[in-house]
Amino acid sequence: MDITRRCDYACRILRAAYKSGDAYVSVSDIAEEEDIPYAFARSIQHDLVKGGLIKTVRGAHGGLVLNCDPAEVTLLEVLEAIQGPVSISLCVMDPDYCEKQPECAYNKVWQGADRLLNGYFASITLKDLFEQGGTHPAIEKAMDAGEAPSPRDGSPVRDGSSEVRASACACAARSACAQGPCR
Numbered sequence: 001m002d003i004t005r006r007c008d009y010a011c012r013i014l015r016a017a018y019k020s021g022d023a024y025v026s027v028s029d030i031a032e033e034e035d036i037p038y039a040f041a042r043s044i045q046h047d048l049v050k051g052g053l054i055k056t057v058r059g060a061h062g063g064l065v066l067n068c069d070p071a072e073v074t075l076l077e078v079l080e081a082i083q084g085p086v087s088i089s090l091c092v093m094d095p096d097y098c099e100k101q102p103e104c105a106y107n108k109v110w111q112g113a114d115r116l117l118n119g120y121f122a123s124i125t126l127k128d129l130f131e132q133g134g135t136h137p138a139i140e141k142a143m144d145a146g147e148a149p150s151p152r153d154g155s156p157v158r159d160g161s162s163e164v165r166a167s168a169c170a171c172a173a174r175s176a177c178a179q180g181p182c183r
Contacts, residue, residue, distance in 0.1 A: 001086060001087060004082075006040075006083065007079055009040060010044050010047065010048060010081075010082045011075075012030070012036065013030055013041065013044060013054070013064075014053060016029075016033065018066060018127075020065065024061065024062055024064060024065050025065070026062070026063040027063065029063075030064075044082070047081065047082055048064075048081070051081030051082070052067055052068060053066070053068050054066055054068075070125065070126035071125055071127040072125065073125060074121060074125055076118055076122040077122075086121060088117070089114075092107065092111050120138060123138040124136055124138050
């Protein structure tokens with residue numbers, strides 16, 4: 001599973017709409033502030049409207065504004081609105097994809113991973129994410145996990161990104177960082 005640039009930018013657009021409250025904000029202002037190519041931001045804007053997450057008004061005083069209750073909309077719903085179902089494998093989403101799926105142990109592993117990811121993303125609302133950022137309890141819990149189960153030799157398995165996290169912004173949900181967009 002890969003969070004696409006489109007999804008990351010969609011989250012930034014939603015954050016900007018959240019910050020503006022009831023005031024309409026232009027997509028060009030958001031694109032400039034969030035370092036999103038304008039044409040790409042306009043394209044994403046259409047997906048967000050289609051998903052019912054924002055509404056737009058044309059004209060000199062137009063722009064976009066949230067069209068949802070951020071306390072009710074989860075990160076999972078945003079990801080699904082932009083890039084479809086969250087899954088790490090096609091064989092989990094489509095049982096006809098692989099004829100071995102019913103007896104495949106890997107398929108069960110992928111199903112478990114999907115449930116974990118979907119549960120994690122579903123546990124974070126937009127409001128909580130935008131207000132709490134990296135201090136959201138679900139994010140802190142995930143970050144505290146830090147180590148995967150040990151392999152048979154007993155050595156811990158690291159996620160491989162701890163050096164990157166130490167040198168960059170430490171927020172787990174990059175688009176909600178209180179310090180601005182991560183790069």
